[in-house]
Amino acid sequence: MxxxxxxxxxxxxxxxxxxxxxxxxxxxxxxxxxxxxxxxxxxxxxxxxxxxxxxxxxxxxxxxxxxxxxxxxxxxxxxxxxxxxxxxxxxxxxxxxxxxxxxxxxxxxxxxxxxxxxxxxxxxxxxxxxxxxxxxxxxxxxxxxxxxxxxxxxxxxxxxxxxxxxxxxxxxxxxxxxxxxxxxxxxxxxxxxxxxxxxxxxxxxxxxxxxxxxxxxxxxxxxxxxxxxxxxxxxxxxxxxxxxxxxxxxxxxxxxxxxxxxxxxxxxxxxxxxxxxxxxxxxxxxxxQNTGPTAEEIAAKATADTQARIKAIVSSDLGKTMPTLANHLAFDTTITSEVAVKILETAKADMPEKKPETGGEQSQSKTYEQQKAEAGALGLAQPQGTNASAPNVDPFAKAVANHNRKFA
Missing domain, CATH: 3.90.226.10 (2-enoyl-CoA Hydratase; Chain A, domain 1)
Incomplete structure (x- = not known):
């Protein structure tokens, strides 16, 4: 065979x-x-x-x-x-x-x-x-x-x-x-x-x-x-x-x-x-087989370390100022929290300074009163955003008031 x-x-x-x-x-x-x-x-x-x-x-x-x-x-x-x-x-x-x-x-x-x-x-x-x-x-x-x-x-x-x-x-x-x-x-x-x-x-x-x-x-x-x-x-x-x-x-x-x-x-x-x-x-x-950490202990430590790293990045002062960048660094990368904060500091330094914003309706009203006092006359229009109704303004009276303020 x-x-x-x-x-x-x-x-x-x-x-x-x-x-x-x-x-x-x-x-x-x-x-x-x-x-x-x-x-x-x-x-x-x-x-x-x-x-x-x-x-x-x-x-x-x-x-x-x-x-x-x-x-x-x-x-x-x-x-x-x-x-x-x-x-x-x-x-x-x-x-x-x-x-x-x-x-x-x-x-x-x-x-x-x-x-x-x-x-x-x-x-x-x-x-x-x-x-x-x-x-x-x-x-x-x-x-x-x-x-x-x-x-x-x-x-x-x-x-x-x-x-x-x-x-x-x-x-x-x-x-x-x-x-x-x-x-x-x-x-x-x-x-x-x-x-x-x-x-x-x-x-x-x-x-x-x-x-x-x-x-x-x-x-x-x-x-x-x-x-x-x-x-x-x-x-x-x-x-x-x-x-x-x-x-x-x-x-x-x-x-x-x-x-x-x-x-x-x-x-x-x-x-x-x-x-x-x-x-x-x-x-x-x-x-x-030995006294080393178990797989469950290793996994638990890794989870705790990850949570601590994310919190250190997003909860930092700069992280609260720039949340979009902070979230990206925390969740989309594996860099340490220290390196992430350094990146946030660098990004903050390159940002143009913002002019202070008005403090709402009360601040707008205060500025308006200051404008009236400086003009020495009533009749200036209120800034937009206030609840008070704007008075009718005579353009001629407004021009005279401005002229008087300029040469006072």
Whole structure:
């Protein structure tokens, strides 16, 4: 039996476009020279072992297509073996110097066989050491099956999650064999009528469909268990075989938050925040690793500092004088209150001085009385804005009064 026949007969938990890509590679499409393979191996070898350790955190890379056992894909093409990951997971759990485990996931999925065992091992390890899955790129199908088993799932903004389901490709060679004059005859034991279902018959297709549905039911149930939701929620909210991106995946419950790899690594390391939000068999618990501030305390302090900064800017004397600029500096920038006040002082210095305004109706009336006294005559019109009615003014009398005042 050819290698491709073995591959085609296996059920796969693999995103569709990647399945076609890997099929083309296996069938020899494209010129793959020994030099090209060696160049790829040189890049791959730079990544070292599957498990790395940084600051007490074990990093398990779940990358590329997934296979149960190590093979040429794992050796040369950056694929991942479930069995290698399982051994690395156990090594991380047994090492007392390792305080947490980070699954670094970027995979379209892969072989269904073995995926359930690795995911179950990750889930069973909850509570022993904090386990976080970080997804950058893709956690589709089998890749998401594994990621969902962690205590916490953090994803990048462009991460693609989902493709929950199973695909089984059945290749019908009957027409090709007929053209070549090949007639294949199989004798199946009488006790095993379901051993060779014929995809060309309704009964055979139904039998194959039942098997694929049963495999998918195991997948869906596992994800529901890992995420602490019902199977119905997984089917209706987790993409129904499709995928969701970034924040939408978080909103649907497929992941816990959007973040970055280094920040997640720092949160898990003993020298980082040292406090982890873990899901222990479906329930979130908190685990203290040092006496540093908790995430809630850090958030509360940040909120208090922000409120104090805004108040210092908008409540300052210059802030009350120039509220538009003060509000912009307080709410639309992140500069400190000291720098904001300096900007307000500079803006104040460049503003032209305003002439003092009159003090309302009483001041206007007082000025008017002063004008009458200085003129030495009655009859000047009252300034606008007063409630008193303006008397009729004789223009000739007004001119005489002004003349007398000028030469008095």
């Amino acid at each position: 050819k290698f491709m026949d073995v591959v085609a007969s296996q059920p796969w938990a693999l995103e569709g476009s990647r399945a076609q890509e890997y099929k083309a590679i296996l069938e020899g499409e494209g010129d793959v020279s020994p030099q090209a393979l060696e160049a790829y191996r040189a890049r791959a070898s730079a990544r070292g072992e599957r498990m790395g350790v940084r600051d007490g955190v074990a990093i398990l890379n779940v990358e590329g297509p997934l296979f149960k056992k190590a093979n040429l894909f794992v050796e040369f093409c950056g694929a991942t073996s479930y069995e290698i990951l399982r051994r690395d997971l156990q090594a991380a759990l047994d090492d007392p110097s390792i305080t947490a485990i980070l699954l670094n996931v970027d995979s379209p999925g892969g072989e269904a066989n073995g995926c359930d065992e690795l995911a179950a091992a990750i889930y069973d390890a909850r509570g022993k050491k904090p386990i976080t899955a970080y997804v950058s790129g893709m956690a589709a199908s089998g890749g998401y099956w594994i990621a969902s088993a962690a205590d916490r799932v953090v994803i990048s903004e462009l991460a693609v999650l989902g493709s929950i389901g199973v695909v089984l490709g059945v290749e019908d060679r009957s027409s090709a064999d007929e053209r070549r004059g090949v007639r294949k005859v199989e004798i199946v034991s009488s006790q095993s009528p379901g051993k060779r279902p014929d995809v060309n018959t309704e009964e055979g297709r139904t039998q194959i469909q039942t098997m694929v549905d049963d495999l998918a039911e195991v997948f869906v149930s596992a994800v529901a268990k890992h995420r602490g939701v019902s199977s119905e929620d997984v089917i209706s909210k987790f993409g129904a075989g499709g995928v969701k991106v970034g924040a939408k995946a978080v909103a649907s419950g497929m992941a816990d938050e959007v973040g970055q790899f280094e920040a997640v690594l720092a949160s898990l390391s003993p020298s980082g925040s040292g406090r982890f939000s873990n899901r222990s068999k479906g329930t979130f618990v908190m685990t203290d």
